[in-house]
Amino acid sequence: MDLIAVSFFTAYLAIMILIAFFAYRRSTKTSDDYFVASRSIGPVVLFFTLAATNFSAFTFFGFAGAAYKFGLAYYGIMGFGTGIMALSFFFLGRRIWRLGREKGYITPAELIGDRFSSDSLRMVFLGVMVVFTLPYIATQAIGGGIAFETLTDGEVSYELGAVLVTVVVVAYVTIGGMRADAYTDVLQGIMMFVTLIAAVGIVSAGLGGFTEANTRLAEEFPDLVSRPGGRDYFTPQVWLSFMLLWIFCDPMFPQLFVRFYSAKNEKAIKVSMMMYAPITAIVFLCPVLIGAWGNLQFPGLTGSEPDQILPMMVDEFAPSWVLGIMLAGAFAALMSTADSQLLVLSSMLTRDVYKKWVKADASQRHEFIVGKALVVGLALLSLAIALSSVETLFETLTKTTFTGLAVLFPTTVAALYWRRANKWGCMASIAAGELLYAGFYFGVVPSSYSWGFLPVVPVMIAATAALVGVSLATSRKG
């Protein structure tokens, strides 16, 4: 275990806690302040908190692992797909922000339930978000465990690493809420950016230079610099599926959805949209390059081994203390996502369940205390999930969370734009989408029925058709 690396990492964790106390001093101890920072987040902080929340452990480990297997074309489906997704900041984010200010919404399900005057739909919407976000939090803990094990050469176990990451995240979210979450995201976003750029520099230098690394990759692994790529992965159908997946899925991440509530003004959302293109262009390229180059140094990795290619490559070409700093960047990525997920799930259970069904007269101060307790409870639950199984990040995420949340997209668009939509149409949409997705996932529906596309394409067609068809066929008042 390198002393410099451990010292740097300890300092990083300590700064997170200090930022939380700084945020706490500015807080007003109400649920509105704890969950959405009193709707006061300005352009710079909003951009960083959106990006840092969006980019997770998956961005570091999963991207590199996928690029190792499938090649550099992975940059296309991740970089541009996520970049153009930011157009939804205008179509969805702006209206969500306006309604949040006007009606005092804190959770996504509040908006949906209120729009359609339906507690049932509100609970269904909430349930889908909770079910598909909890495993995602567990994924961050898994990433933390992997990074810790690598950082300490196995002296700290995967399990202990996952516990430590969870404890620190719980500490600063409990102390400072959304304000701490957003402020830490600024530092974590900068750390991610700097460490990924530095990692590319170090690894490419070790391989004989940037151009040399790319040239060698093209010569030795020509399938990794073209399509269909490694294992013939990138068919046109898969390519289009991923482009659509991020557009439908990312805005439905509850932790991104509520960030629109927390914006100070429309300018903050507008600036965030503009900056999403350059940040995805640069940040997403780095792990993809390192992952693909990994074949030059560590050919033949199998199973979940490619998920560790990024730390393996940095470890190969840099002193161990540099690896420690790099891994702090990875920790920043996963912690900035996990903290937001914990907070938003806590807000949803506090507002949509506790206040709605248990204590309707709960004061903002009461909600604030319940919210903090739920952060701890949810963290323990996700940690239990993380320690129960370790699966390849890429597979876990693409198979469950992303498509599962994308199903909510038609309902959200209808809530904001289509007056004839009603609760029956929305429930039919969610039911049709999730059932079809479950059918694909468990093999009840043959994969050939997706015509070569990822399940998200037929699932979204079914969800949209159900929404339109049932809304038109039932009473307008629902």
Next chain:
Amino acid sequence: MAQVLRSKWFWAAAFSLLFVLSIDIWAWDWSWPTVFGLPYIVTYIAVLEAGLFALYFLFARYYWTDDGGGA
């Protein structure tokens, strides 16, 4: 020109075109090296991202106005 940039049809067409360009099936097997030895697909996507940033900038400047325009 400014009037064109305030048309929702212009922006629908512009973003749709960029999205279609990202599904470059006409160049599926292109793999020749470009700058710094990067293969075609990486440079192509980087150029599209630059175009996307330019569109976002103009969209925010001319269409998404603070007075509630662009609704």
